Structure formats: structure tokens, C-alpha cells
Amino acid sequence: xxxxxxxxxxxxxxxxxxxxxxxxxxxxxxxxxxxxxxxxxxxxxxxxxxxxxxxxxxxxxxxxxxxxxxxxxxxxxxxxxxxxxxxxxxxxxxxxxxxxxxxxxxxxxxxxxxxxxxxxxxxxxxxxxxxxxxxxxxxxxxxxxxxxxxxxxxxxxxxxxxxxxxxxxxxxxxxxxxxxxxxxxxxxxxxxxxxxxxxxxxxxxxxxxxxxxxxxxxxxxxxxxxxxxxxxxxxxxxxxxxxxxxxxxxxxxxxxxxxxxxxxxxxxxxxxxxxxxxxxx
Amino acid sequence: xxxxxxxxxxxxxxxxxxxxxxxxxxxxxxxxxxxxxxxxxxxxxxxxxxxxxxxxxxxxxxxxxxxxxxxxxxxxxxxxxxxxxxxxxxxxxxxxxxxxxxxxxxxxxxxxxxxxxxxxxxxxxxxxxxxxxxxxxxxxxxxxxxxxxxxxxxxxxxxxxxxxxxxxxxxxxxxxxxxxxxxxxxxxxxxxxxxxxxxxxxxxxxxxxxxxxxxxxxxxxxxxxxxxxxxxxxxxxxxxxxxxxxxxxxxxxxxxxxxxxxxxxxxxxxxxxxxxxxxxxxxxxxxxxxxxxxxxxxxxxxxxxxxxxxxxxxx
Numbered sequence: 001x002x003x004x005x006x007x008x009x010x011x012x013x014x015x016x017x018x019x020x021x022x023x024x025x026x027x028x029x030x031x032x033x034x035x036x037x038x039x040x041x042x043x044x045x046x047x048x049x050x051x052x053x054x055x056x057x058x059x060x061x062x063x064x065x066x067x068x069x070x071x072x073x074x075x076x077x078x079x080x081x082x083x084x085x086x087x088x089x090x091x092x093x094x095x096x097x098x099x100x101x102x103x104x105x106x107x108x109x110x111x112x113x114x115x116x117x118x119x120x121x122x123x124x125x126x127x128x129x130x131x132x133x134x135x136x137x138x139x140x141x142x143x144x145x146x147x148x149x150x151x152x153x154x155x156x157x158x159x160x161x162x163x164x165x166x167x168x169x170x171x172x173x174x175x176x177x178x179x180x181x182x183x184x185x186x187x188x189x190x191x192x193x194x195x196x197x198x199x200x201x202x203x204x205x206x207x208x209x210x211x212x213x214x215x216x217x218x219x220x221x222x223x224x225x226x227x228x229x230x231x232x233x234x235x236x237x238x239x240x241x242x243x244x245x246x247x248x249x250x251x252x253x254x255x256x257x258x259x260x261x262x263x264x265x266x267x268x269x270x271x272x273x274x275x276x277x278x279x280x281x
Numbered sequence: 282x283x284x285x286x287x288x289x290x291x292x293x294x295x296x297x298x299x300x301x302x303x304x305x306x307x308x309x310x311x312x313x314x315x316x317x318x319x320x321x322x323x324x325x326x327x328x329x330x331x332x333x334x335x336x337x338x339x340x341x342x343x344x345x346x347x348x349x350x351x352x353x354x355x356x357x358x359x360x361x362x363x364x365x366x367x368x369x370x371x372x373x374x375x376x377x378x379x380x381x382x383x384x385x386x387x388x389x390x391x392x393x394x395x396x397x398x399x400x401x402x403x404x405x406x407x408x409x410x411x412x413x414x415x416x417x418x419x420x421x422x423x424x425x426x427x428x429x430x431x432x433x434x435x436x437x438x439x440x441x442x443x444x445x446x447x448x449x450x451x452x453x454x455x456x457x458x459x460x461x462x463x464x465x466x467x468x469x470x471x472x473x474x475x476x477x478x479x480x481x482x483x484x485x486x487x488x489x490x491x492x493x494x495x496x497x498x499x500x501x502x503x504x505x506x507x508x509x510x511x512x513x514x515x516x517x518x519x520x521x522x523x524x525x526x527x528x529x530x531x532x533x534x535x536x537x538x539x540x541x542x543x544x545x546x547x548x549x550x551x552x553x554x555x556x557x558x559x560x561x562x563x564x565x566x567x568x569x570x571x572x573x574x575x576x577x578x579x580x581x582x583x584x585x586x587x588x589x590x591x592x593x594x595x596x
Contacts, residue, residue, distance in 0.1 A: 014503075018400045018405045020411045025397065029415040032434040032471065035441050036426075039433070047432075048439030094322035097315040101480040107317070118525065119578060124330075126560045127337035130345060150329035164329030183318065209425030211533030233425050233539055237434075238337050244433075251426045262421045266414070271586060 016229065040252045045245035056101045059249035068231070069253060076227030079141060080209035083148040087156045088202045091150070095160035098171070110161070112160040117154035125218050139166060139221040147219065148209050156201055159234045163197030164190065203265050347560065355567065371547070372572065375555040379579065381550055382466060383530045389470035390526060391519070394477025398485055399507070401478075419474030428539035431468040432457070438495040456540060461486065463547045465537050469530065476529070477522055484518040487578065523587050528580050542591040552576050566596070 039045035040059055042052030063069050098106055128147060128189060131137065137143030167190055175185045213229045220226055226234075232254050236245055341362055345355035397416065419427070434441045435456035443453030456462050475543055488511055496506045511521070514533055532554040537543065543550035543558070550558070552572060560569035 015404075016578065018404065019408060022400050023396075024402065025393075025400075026415045029419055029471065031445075032430040033418075035433040036430055046439075047436045048442040049433075077582050079400050085512070090322040090325065092375060093318040097318055101315040101316045103315060109323075116326065118528050118580075119334070120528055120553075120576060122532035122534045123556075123576040124333045124337055126556060126566060126569045127340055127431045128329075128333040129334055129560075130340065130347075130566055131336050139458075146329050148327045149561060157322060180317070186318075211421075211426075213423070213425050213539070218537075228424055229425055229535075232423075232429070233535075234424065236429050236539060248427070249284060251429055255422050255426050258421045258423065259418065259507070261416065266417075 007138050025278070036251060039245055039248035045248060047244055048150050054140040055110055058107075059243075059245040060069070060253070062243075063246050063250050067191050067230075068222065069250065071224065072226055075141075075225055076210060079144055079148065079227055080206050080212075082141075083145045083152070084202055084205040085211050086145065086149040088198065091153055091156035091160045092186070092191065092198070094153075094157050094183065095164050096190065099164035100172075100182075113154045113157050117158055120186065121151045122214060123215055124244065129218050138159040138219060141225065144216055144219045148212065148215055151215075152205055152208065156205060158199050159204070160197070163194050163201070166197075167193050199264065203261050207261060210258055215281075222280050292325070312482040320439045332398055337570045337573050340567055341574055343567045344425060345566040346569070347566055349590075358567070360566045365568055366571055366575065372555065372575075374415065374547070375550055375552050376575065376579070378462075379531070379551040379576075380583075382462065382469075382549075383527055383583065385462075385466045385528050386469045386530045386533075387523060387526050388476050389466065390473040391469065393431045393474045394522075395481045395519075397474070397478045398481035399511075401482065413482075417475040418480055419471050420473070422472070424472070424533075424535040427468060427472050428536050431471070432466065435464050458545055461541050461545060465549050466538060468536060468540060469533060471536070472536065473526060478525060480518060481515070484590055489513050520587060520591050524584050527583050528586070531576060531583075552579070572596045 026216070035047075035049050038049070038052060041055045041057070042050075043056050043058040046051065061121075098101065098110060103109075120239070131139045132143050132147075138145070171189050171193070172185050175189055181187070211229065213233060216227050217230050217233070220230070228250075232250060235242065235250055301398040317434070340355075341356040342357060342359060344358045344361070375383065376428050401412060404412075406541040423428075437453070437455040437458070439441065440453075440456075442456065448455050493512065495507055496510045501509065532553065533551070534557070537549055537551060538554060538557075543554040550577065556576070557571045559565045559572060
């Protein structure tokens with residue numbers, strides 16, 4: 001084994017082993033998705049795994065109504081879209097001074113933010129509900145958006161600050177000497193330089209909020225206001241009576257936006273979407 | 282942290298600025314100005330996030346209910362809710378169930394995530410894209426969709442898993458009835474592995490190739506390199522990741538709620554589900570706030586446990 005000529009086969013064997021193992025794990029990860037794909041295209045689908053007798057889009061056509069699909073989708077877009085927009089704007093504003101200035105309580109603020117970002121939001125949902133009852137914010141988009149934004153801000157500020165720390169300060173120095181205000185510098189110089197970071201934070205936030213079930217489930221009551229996260233649960237919860245082909249199609253439609261966003265991010269930014277903000281522990 | 286220092290000289294925002302202030306107004310602007318952009322975010326977090334946390338602690342000492350007199354006019358009951366917790370066997374079962382669930386999920390997704398990150402090192406681009414794509418796909422899917430997928434996958438009659446087992450001559454099972462804890466653990470690991478994979482992939486890129494080469498020259502085997510060079514140099518990120526995944530897993534609600542509903546017979550009723558039931562089925566908001574506090578305390582205890590284990594390990 002110590003002969004140099006024998007050193008070559010081992011890495012190759014190692015590579016074969018690694019590739020085979022990875023292929024198996026990849027396959028195992030994809031297995032649970034097979035039913036969804038087959039059932040959504042199978043007009044007679046059940047919970048069983050089976051090849052469709054006839055591949056058709058009937059399921060998608062059947063769920064294409066305002067009450068069942070389009071309204072919950074629009075509600076979800078309003079809630080997740082506005083909340084993530086709010087989070088991105090506010091976290092960019094907050095991250096700028098934290099990244100650029102030395103402030104007396106800056107570090108305290110950052111550690112508080114880090115602590116808050118680690119708290120399980122689930123734990124405070126019931127108190128939030130009773131508090132929102134008193135504030136008359138239950139069953140309103142505004143309440144739902146504000147809470148989603150508030151609970152996502154700590155992590156977003158942390159991510160945003162880490163992205164901002166990576167932008168060299170030289171460009172801003174010129175602008176400051178010309179008398180530009182710090183908000184103007186942020187808008188015209190810093191933010192354009194960190195477009196990948198901004199996109200990563202926005203899309204990451206949107207994906208999390210689009211998939212969030214507990215917050216709208218607790219805070220929204222009116223069926224006309226529910227987003228797809230909750231309507232899918234209600235659909236899924238009516239076992240027995242449910243048409244499984246329709247259910248699978250519904251889940252596919254609900255998942256489509258986040259899958260598309262993920263593909264866009266991983267393609268366009270190739271590596272920027274690595275939670276770089278969060279990873280720097 | 283380091284690039285922050287660059288701003289000091291130019292911005293004059295630091296109180297130790299050397300130029301003398303020209304007027305009181307200017308001094309005020311200089312010391313307060315930089316804080317202004319933080320105010321909106323801080324205000325929203327204070328009102329809608331920190332507020333509810335403090336409110337939860339307050340409500341824990343009252344008999345607050347969801348409806349009736351206890352909703353409108355809750356009474357201060359001191360430690361009644363904590364006493365109830367001490368005598369509540371269902372709550373104790375939920376706590377130990379939650380600890381088991383969290384430890385299994387965290388161990389599963391960290392080991393799998395780290396193994397995948399190690400295997401993916403030095404693979405070609407196609408393999409990296411496909412393998413990490415499949416894993417991350419499981420992560421971006423909404424939790425209710427994940428619950429539905431696993432419901433179908435583990436379904437008794439001709440579910441995907443039983444169909445596969447039958448094709449190789451193995452008997453199937455009613456997984457969701459007979460092995461409910463296994464069901465929620467495996468669904469959670471499936472969903473959570475990507476997070477660990479992303480963090481560990483980034484961490485492994487930071488390991489210096491020189492130290493690995495040095496170990497190779499010294500004749501260290503692959504396993505020895507892993508345990509004596511690679512893992513120690515990313516130990517801080519392992520710790521961070523253990524903490525983050527533990528806290529995330531403690532808060533899992535939708536996945537379990539939609540997959541098993543806490544059943545059968547409460548066998549998968551973790552603390553968040555128990556808390557929900559106490560509040561919305563039994564009208565006990567005050568008590569459920571105490572359970573919420575327990576949930577947070579559990580997070581702190583588990584975190585302290587990791588910190589202790591790591592400190593011991595590094596000695």
C-alpha cells in the first residue's frame with residue numbers, strides 16, 4: 001500500500017463509492033414526491049402509489065375556481081409579499097448603521113436580535129392571539145403581516161448585516177465627502193452593490209412566509225382571508241370525502257411559486273443563496 | 282464585525298469623534314442620527330414580538346381564557362398554572378416526547394447533512410446540483426405539503442413505502458398507527474436536512490487544505506482525517522447548527538399537526554400541539570402560556586447541554 005503506484009486506484013474507488021451513495025440518497029429524497037407527481041396527473045388517483053391509467057390535467061382544471069384556489073393564492077401573495085417587502089426594507093435600513101457605524105449600544109442590539117431570531121415563534125402564538133384580540137388585529141391582513149414581519153426581522157437583520165459587511169466602504173466615502181446623506185448613500189450605492197444579498201433575503205423570507213401555516217391558522221378566521229397554507233390543510237383534513245387527485249394538484253399549485261423562486265435563486269446567483277448570512281456563527 | 286471599523290473615521294458617528302461640535306443641534310444629530318434607520322425595525326419588533334413574549338409571561342400568572350368571564354376579566358392567580366403543570370401527567374409525557382422527538386430529529390438531520398456535505402466535496406458539478414437540489418427541494422416545500430407527502434408515502438394500503446417493501450418481499454406496516462413517532466421524525470429529518478447541509482457545505486470550504494495534506498503526509502486514514510482535522514476545525518459551526526436546528530425543531534407545529542394531529546392516542550403530541558390543545562380546546566390560555574414558557578426553557582436547557590458537551594469535548 002505504500003507504493004506510489006498503488007495510490008491512484010484508491011481515490012477512484014472512493015469517488016465511485018461517494019457517487020453511488022449520493023445517488024441512493026438523492027433517490028430516497030425524491031421518493032416521497034413520486035406520489036404527488038403521479039396523483040396530480042391521474043384523474044382517478046387514490047392515496048396508493050400507482051401509474052395513472054390516463055395522464056391528464058383534469059385535476060388542475062377542476063380545482064381552478066376562485067374560492068378554492070385563486071382567492072387563497074392571492075391572499076397568500078398579499079400576506080407573504082407585503083410582509084417580506086416590509087422585512088427587506090426595514091432590515092436593510094436597520095442593518096446599515098449596524099454595519100457602518102460604531103454605536104454605543106450597537107452590540108447589545110445585535111445580540112438581542114440574535115437571541116430573538118433563535119426563539120421558537122410557535123411558543124408565543126397563543127399569547128399573540130389574545131393580545132391581537134385586544135388590539136382588534138385578529139382576522140386582519142394587517143395584523144398577520146405585522147406579526148410575520150416582526151418575527152422574521154431578527155434573522156433578516158442579521159443576514160442583511162452580514163451581506164453589508166462584505167461591501168467595501170470606499171465607494172461610500174466619496175459620496176459622504178460630496179455631502180450625501182446616509183440614507184441616500186444606502187439607496188444609491190450600497191443597495192445596488194448588494195443586489196444578490198437583497199434578493200437572497202427577500203426570496204428566503206418569502207419562501208418561509210409562503211410555507212408558514214401556524215401564523216395565518218391562528219390569526220385569520222374568515223375563510224375569505226385564508227392563504228393556501230391553511231386552505232390546503234382544510235382540504236387535506238377532510239379525509240374520505242376528498243378527491244386525492246385534486247388534492248395532489250392543489251399541493252402542486254401551492255408549491256409551485258417557492259420551487260420556481262428557489263430555481264431562480266440557485267441559477268442566477270449560483271451560490272449566493274447559501275444562508276451566507278446565517279452561516280457565520 | 283471587522284469591516285464595521287472602517288466606518289469609524291469617516292462617519293464621525295462615534296462619540297469619540299475628534300472634531301469639536303459646532304452647535305448643540307449638530308451634536309444631537311451626530312449622536313442620534315445613525316440610530317434613526319434602526320427605529321422602524323426596532324419599534325415593530327418591540328410591539329409585535331417582544332411585546333407578546335412579555336405578555337406571555339404575564340398571562341401565565343392569570344386565569345386568562347378564550348371565551349367567557351376569563352377572557353374579558355382575567356384574574357391574577359399567582360402560581361396556579363405552574364402548580365397545574367407539576368401535577369399534569371399529560372404535560373410531563375408531552376415534555377419527554379418533545380425531547381425525544383427533538384433529539385432524534387436534530388441527530389438525524391445533522392448527521393445526514395454533514396455526511397452529505399462531506400460526500401459532495403470534490404464531486405463534479407452535475408452530481409452536486411442534482412443531489413443538493415433534491416435535498417433543498419424538500420426544504421423549500423411548505424410544511425403542510427410535506428405532511429401530505431408523508432401521509433401518502435406512509436399510508437397503510439399501497440402507500441409508496443409499503444409498495445416498495447412489497448416489491449422486495451418485505452411486509453408492510455401501518456406506519457402512522459404503529460410507528461407514529463418514527464413517522465414524524467423521518468418527515469422532519471427529510472425536511473430539515475437541507476439546512477444542515479447548506480451550513481456544513483459552507484463550513485467545509487473554510488477548512489484549510491494544508492492541514493488535511495499535512496495529516497495525509499503523516500499517514501492519517503480518511504476517518505482519522507475526519508475526526509482529528511476536519512471536525513475539530515468546524516466544531517464552532519457544528520455547535521451553532523445544533524443550537525439552531527434544536528430551536529427550530531422545538532417549534533415544529535404544522536408538520537406534526539397536519540401529519541398525525543398529535544395522534545394516535547396522543548403519541549405524537551409534542552409541546553406545541555399540547556399548548557394549542559390546552560388553549561383552543563380547553564379554553565386555558567393562562568396555562569398554555571406556561572407551557573410556552575416551558576418550551577422556551579427547554580430550548581435553553583438543550584442549548585446549555587450542547588455548550589457543556591462541547592466544552593468538555595474540547596478539553
